[in-house]
Amino acid sequence: MKRLYAVLIAVFGVYALASIIYFLKGDLFHIPLALVGSKADPHTFMTAQEIGNAESLSRIRSLAYxxxxxxxxxxxxxxLGVGVKFRMAAEKLFKASFLQIVVFVLLFTLLMDVLFLPVDYFLYKMDQSYGISTETLFTFWSDKGKDFVLNLLGSIVMVLIFKWVLKRSPNRWWLWFWLISIPLILFLTFIQPVVLDPLYNDFQPLQDQVLKEQILQLAAQSHIPADQVYQVNMSERTSAINAYVNGIGGNARIVLWDTILNKLQPDEILTVMAHEMGHYVERHIYLGIAYGIALSFIGFWLAFHAYRWFLGRWGARWGIRGEHDLAALPVLLLIATVMSFASAPAQNAFSRVIEHRADVYSMKMTGDGRAAIRAFQQIAKVNLSPVTQPKLVQWFRGSHPTIMERILYFEHYDH
Structure with a gap:
């Protein structure tokens, strides 16, 4: 094991050094010469300091990722060895398997959160130093506490289901677990806008009645069953701007961050809202769920075989007693983490497609490319977003087309 750890540390050290050189020293944000001086050139709508801050912050975030x-x-x-000790502690404390699961998940979730707290805190301080985060330390810790409780409860439920399925179908648990995950995903999608989101922010009806009527008119033209528009107090957390339409059916919610109300003009806001409505109208949430379900089918199958292979080859060395052992759960989490990282390019590629489709819908509804260009120029300024990204970053982190690509598309409607 010591040799394995030494090799892992050496490999990570080389990888980390290469990443640091690439992200902190590389020429990552140049735009084509043909676009210099165009509306997609950040020098035409951002100051040199804003451009420098946007690029520096992007480098830091990408490196952290x-x-x-x-x-x-x-x-x-x-x-994995610590997981074995946690399992032993849980077994000493309680005889009931349910309570053992609760103790094990609690200890391991707490350990992982504590270990990665420095990274989260570092990024929080970075966002503060660049003026993106307006979050107080109290809010930071409050959100962390809520995240911990929700993750803990969700993890306990998932582990209970996994253990139950594994016991009844040891050779097909991946298929049954996948089938059970489908209604869970739909349920979470349904309750998020009305139950989970209000745990973090205060929602209230949009105060600007003129803008509200304009947005509801767009919603009516898009056949969105909404009679209310909400604004949320995101200025307590960030200076960045955003808006969204989420939920399913009658739970659909049209939401604007209060920051967008302060920093964009009404015609710019309407192009952004038409984009968000495009997601709803073209059923992107359903397409996303379907895509995720299909991807997870492959993922569960691969995880099943990787889990069984890993435990058969290495489990005994860590003191793991087999597939049913609580101490084996971190192995499953490790496999899921690897697969999530490896599948990020596929997930982001799909996301970029539907984001472009929403841009197309926005222009179909408003035809106002000039306002859309101004909106995304302002988004780049306020959110400190570089107009372009290197391909590696776009593959792994780019859920949207670059701002440069979006502005170039909107120019077709700039008249």
Whole structure:
């Protein structure tokens, strides 16, 4: 094991050094010469300081992502022995399997949160230093506490289901677990806008009645069953701007961050809202769920075989007693983490397609390319977003087309 750990540390050290050089020193944000001086050129609508801050913050965030993901994988591997100790402690405390599961999940979730707290806190301080985060320390810890409780409860439920399915169908648990995950995903999608979101923010009806009527008119033209528009007090957390339409059926909610109301003009807001409505009208949420379900089918099948292979080959070395052992759960989490990182390009590619479709819908509804260009120029300024990204970052982190690509598309309607 010591040799394995030494090799892992050496490999991560080389990877980390290469990542640091690439993200902190590389020429990552140049635009084509043909676009210099165009509306997609950040120098035409951002100051040199804004451009520098946007690029610096993007470098830091990308570096944190590409370092923390493999670091989490390595830590999960190293902590397999700790998982065995947690299982032993749970068994000493309680005889009931349910309580053992609760104790084990609690200890392991708490350990992972504590280990990655420095990364989260570092990014929080970075966002503060660049003026993106307006979050107080109290709000930061409050959100962390809510995240912990929700993750803990969700993890306990998932582990209980996994153990139940594994006991009854040891050779087909991946298929049954996948089938059970489908209604769970739909349920969470349904309750998020009305139950989960209000745990973090205060929602109230949009105060600007003129803008509200304009948005509801767009919604009526899009056949969205909404008679209310909400604004949410995101200015308590961030200076960034955003808006969204989420929920299913009668639970659909049209929501604007209060920051967008302060920083965009009404015609710019309408192009953004038409984009968000495009997601609803073209059923992107359903397409996303279907895509996720299809991807997870493959993922569960691969996880089943990787889990069984790993435990058969390495489990005994860590003191794991088999597939039913609570101490084996971090192995499953490790596999899921690796697969999530590996599948990020496929997920983001799909997301970029539907985001472009929503841009197309926005222009279909408003035809106002000039306002859309101004909106995304302002989004780049306020959110400190570079107009372009290197392909590696776009593959793994780019859920939307770049701002440069979006502005170039909107120019077709700039008249």
């Amino acid at each position: 590409f370092l923390s993901s493999p670091l989490q994988m390595g830590l999960l591997l190293v902590l």
